[in-house]
Amino acid sequence: MNVQLLNKKEAIFESTLKLINEHGFHGTPMSQIAAHANVATGTIYHYFSSKDELILELFKYCREKTNEHIFNFNEDLSYKERFFYIWNRLVDYYVAHKETFWFIEQFYSSPYYELIKQRKTTYYGVDKMHLFFEEGIKSGIIRDVSFYTLISIYIGSATSHVKMVTYGFCKMQAKGREDLIEIIWNGVKNQ
Amino acid sequence: MNVQLLNKKEAIFESTLKLINEHGFHGTPMSQIAAHANVATGTIYHYFSSKDELILELFKYCREKTNEHIFNFNEDLSYKERFFYIWNRLVDYYVAHKETFWFIEQFYSSPYYELIKQRKTTYYGVDKMHLFFEEGIKSGIIRDVSFYTLISIYIGSATSHVKMVTYGFCKMQAKGREDLIEIIWNGVKNQ
DNA sequence: TGCACCCGAATGAACGTTCAATTGCTAAAT
DNA sequence: ATTTAGCAATTGAACGTTCATTCGGGTGCA
Structure with a gap:
């Protein structure tokens, strides 16, 4: 796993953390997480198999x-x-x-x-x-x-x-x- | 189910309580709450203006x-x-x-x-x-x-x-x- | 050439809410 | 005692939206 990869994954983590705090588990769409982390929606599914897994x-x-x-x-x-x-x-x-x-x-x-x-x-x-x-x-x-x-x-x-x-x-x-x-x-x- | 003996509002409360414990706030559809409380979906909206209000x-x-x-x-x-x-x-x-x-x-x-x-x-x-x-x-x-x-x-x-x-x-x-x-x-x- | 990474529109299912129609109930009017 | 009017309670199918997930097609690097 290279450095770039870690950054994207952590960006997704941090965005999820922030948004779930504001809007709750299910008030936070994957699309919003992606937007906040500056990745495409599909990219999240490269790292995590589902929202629950994330x-x-x-x-x-x-x-x-x-x-x-x-x-x-x-x-x-x-x-x-x-x-x-x-x-x-x-x-x-x-x-x-x-x-x-x-x-x-x-x-x-x-x-x-x-x-x-x-x-x-x-x-x-x-x-x-x-x-x-x-x-x-x-x-x-x-x-x-x-x-x-x-x-x-x-x-x-x-x-x-x-x-x-x-x-x-x-x-x-x-x-x-x-x-x-x-x-x-x-x-x-x-x- | 003994909840049907209570009045409708309490039946809705008790069903919501049970289902939210099992599936979380947003894993619990209004339709499921209604079914469990033995009322129609629309009935909930007679007592509560929205899911959040409930x-x-x-x-x-x-x-x-x-x-x-x-x-x-x-x-x-x-x-x-x-x-x-x-x-x-x-x-x-x-x-x-x-x-x-x-x-x-x-x-x-x-x-x-x-x-x-x-x-x-x-x-x-x-x-x-x-x-x-x-x-x-x-x-x-x-x-x-x-x-x-x-x-x-x-x-x-x-x-x-x-x-x-x-x-x-x-x-x-x-x-x-x-x-x-x-x-x-x-x-x-x-x- | 192959593989990992990445994109974002498309898909289809799920869900909150609405609404037109029906029933039940209470009390005033006959 | 019976009718009637009116409102509260109830129904569940239909609507429109939202969202998780998919997918076909990229890009860049070994």
Whole structure:
């Protein structure tokens, strides 16, 4: 795959991302995506077999890009520091890439996600989080509760926070964010 | 089909809810909604001026029904007891009404929500939560942080938990839920 | 010459909405 | 008690549009 090819494919991705945010999955015609990406309608079908396939691929693309950003911490940070770091990186990334955030949210709560779920692929991000929480539990730093309980509070509050911020409800972004991760830490840590 | 026993408008609501969960907003034709509700296509347009209007009305209907369920606590419960009660009622309601939950989630993360947001109606549920958190802060029981911070952690984790449960990821439902609200309480309470 | 890439008009199916016609219901008038 | 008028409720075929996908024909490069 040469460079030109990557550019076209990414242009299609980025255009899809932008337009789906504005008009929803089915409010976004292929012709519009093509026009926005400066390619012909038919060209999209050279890269993706269908609109659904395009959306599925875009979802994976977004998830990978997000994961790349949040797990690149310095190995000699303390556990608590990494706990704060990963969470803040996630919030940062989503706030800086609102379209990615909303696309992922839209995807997860739509019937599309059923298709991915059935494909039964454990993916990078979940594995990383699993290991991270396991480390904290084994070393006695955080409470011994189930992975999904920890994920619910750690990721759930992060996405909720980003929703508030991007909706424009939440003004004091920095303060609110610091309070939030501190509350989570207080709740999750041992003692 | 028992929906035909309800009045026509509610039958249309319930059918829309079910079908949109299965096929998404635009994967659900009006003709299919009508068929499932045992009415003619044209009948829907007697009650709703358009498909968008139907979806907006359905959203309000779902939100009201949810709020009715979560705020009906006994007034002489302690603050902590109410803090646990409301959260559990919300999770209970969503788990028992998965279609309502997923519809609301889908709606919030879609462009539809922009339409509601602009109408600038403060609504019952938010006001209730606002007063509840304010009470906790004023009496010094919970930490003095912004409303949106509290909402992010309280509601965000609840919806995340429900997602895990309805996706089938989370097996130990009761235990996980108890851990979760306890963690939130630990994080949010003073001292 | 062959292959990958690209184009965009044409196709045909699907869908939201309309509408003219019909029925059911209520209450006023006889 | 019966008729009548009028409006609300209901129907589903028909309409016009939109859109995903196809396809026949390009271009440029190995």
